Amino acid sequence: MYRETRGEDPPEIAQPNAYPFDWDFVDKRLLKIYSRAKKEHWDPADIDWSSVNPEDYDPLQKTAMAYWWAELANFENNAAASFAKALVHVTTNHYDNATQKVTATIVMDECRHDETCMRGCNRLCPNFLKGWKPRNDLEAKALRNIRWIYYNGGRYWKAYTSSYDKFRFPLIFTSFMMGEACASKLFNEMARKTDHPAFRDAFKHLATDESRHLAYTWFVLEDAIPDLTESERALIPKRLRHGFVYLSMILFEPPEEFWKLPSDFMDVHRKMEETAAGAGLGVLSLDEKRKAWQSTILEVKRKLSRYDLPFPDLPEIDVSGT
Ligand SMILES: [Fe+2]
Numbered sequence: 233m234y235r236e237t238r239g240e241d242p243p244e245i246a247q248p249n250a251y252p253f254d255w256d257f258v259d260k261r262l263l264k265i266y267s268r269a270k271k272e273h274w275d276p277a278d279i280d281w282s283s284v285n286p287e288d289y290d291p292l293q294k295t296a297m298a299y300w301w302a303e304l305a306n307f308e309n310n311a312a313a314s315f316a317k318a319l320v321h322v323t324t325n326h327y328d329n330a331t332q333k334v335t336a337t338i339v340m341d342e343c344r345h346d347e348t349c350m351r352g353c354n355r356l357c358p359n360f361l362k363g364w365k366p367r368n369d370l371e372a373k374a375l376r377n378i379r380w381i382y383y384n385g386g387r388y389w390k391a392y393t394s395s396y397d398k399f400r401f402p403l404i405f406t407s408f409m410m411g412e413a414c415a416s417k418l419f420n421e422m423a424r425k426t427d428h429p430a431f432r433d434a435f436k437h438l439a440t441d442e443s444r445h446l447a448y449t450w451f452v453l454e455d456a457i458p459d460l461t462e463s464e465r466a467l468i469p470k471r472l473r474h475g476f477v478y479l480s481m482i483l484f485e486p487p488e489e490f491w492k493l494p495s496d497f498m499d500v501h502r503k504m505e506e507t508a509a510g511a512g513l514g515v516l517s518l519d520e521k522r523k524a525w526q527s528t529i530l531e532v533k534r535k536l537s538r539y540d541l542p543f544p545d546l547p548e549i550d551v552s553g554t
Pocket residue numbers: 307308311341342345
C-alpha cells in the first residue's frame with residue numbers, strides 16, 4: 233500500500249541531488265556547441281587503420297610511434313572520467329540542461345580519442361601497454377617512460393578530483409582551457425605534417441573535437457566572469473599555468489615543477505619523438521611546438537585581457553604574464 237496522502241505534494245528532495253531537473257536550455261551558444269557535437273560525431277573504427285602497414289617501418293620506428301600514441305593516451309584516457317566527474321557536478325549542482333548535455337558529449341569524445349590512441353598504438357606494437365615485449369634496452373626504457381608518464385597522470389588525477397573540494401567549477405575548468413586550445417592547434421599541425429592518410433584522418437577529427445571543447449571552456453569562464461570574487465580572479469593565472477605545465481608533456485617538454493621523472497627520461501623521450509617524426513607520424517619538432525604553443529597562448533592571453541583577467545608567466549615559451 234502506498235502511504236502518501238492523496239493530493240499531497242512530494243517532500244523536498246535533499247540536495248545535492250540530480251533531481252529535480254528541467255529542460256531549460258538557457259544559452260544559445262551552448263545549444264550551438266551541443267548541436268555541433270551531435271553532428272560532428274565519428275567512429276575511430278572507421279579510420280582505415282589497415283592501411284598503416286607495420287612492415288613499412290623498422291622496429292624502432294614502430295616502437296616510437298606506439299610510444300607517441302601511448303603518451304597521448306595519458307591525456308585522453310582519464311579525460312572521459314574527468315568530464316564524467318564534471319557531469320555529475322554540473323548535474324547535481326543544477327547547472328542548466330545545456331551545460332549537462334555538452335559536458336556529456338565530451339565524455340564520449342574523450343572515449344573516441346582514447347580509442348584512437350589504442351588503435352594507433354596497437355596497430356604498430358600489438359598489446360603495447362600489456363603483454364608487448366621490448367626487444368632491447370631502449371625499447372624497455374621507452375615502455376618504462378610511459379609508465380612514468382602514467383604515474384604522473386595518477387598524481388594529476390588525485391589533484392583534479394580534490395580540486396572540486398577547493399574551487400568552484402569555472403575555476404576548475406579554466407585549467408582545461410590551455411589544454412583544449414593547444415591540443416586543437418597541435419592536432420591541426422600534425423594533420424598537416426603527417427605522411428599517412430589514416431593518421432591525418434585521426435588528427436583532423438581530434439582537432440575538430442578539441443576546438444569544440446575549447447569553445448565550451450570559454451563559455452564556462454565568460455559566463456562566470458561577472459561573479460568571480462577578487463580571490464578567484466587572482467587564482468586564474470595559477471589555474472592556467474597548471475594546465476600549461478601538465479599538458480607540456482605532450483605539447484612541449486615537461487617542466488620539473490610538476491613532472492617527477494627519472495634522470496634519463498628526456499634522452500629516451502626525445503629519441504622516441506624524433507624517431508616517430510622521422511617515420512611520418514607528424515610529431516612536431518621542439519621549435520615547431522614552441523611556436524604553436526606561443527601563438528595559441530598569445531591568443532588566449534589577448535582574449536583574457538579583454539576581461540582584465542591576469543595571465544601567468546610562461547617563460548618556457550617566452551610569454552610574459554600580466
Ligand atoms: Fe581529447
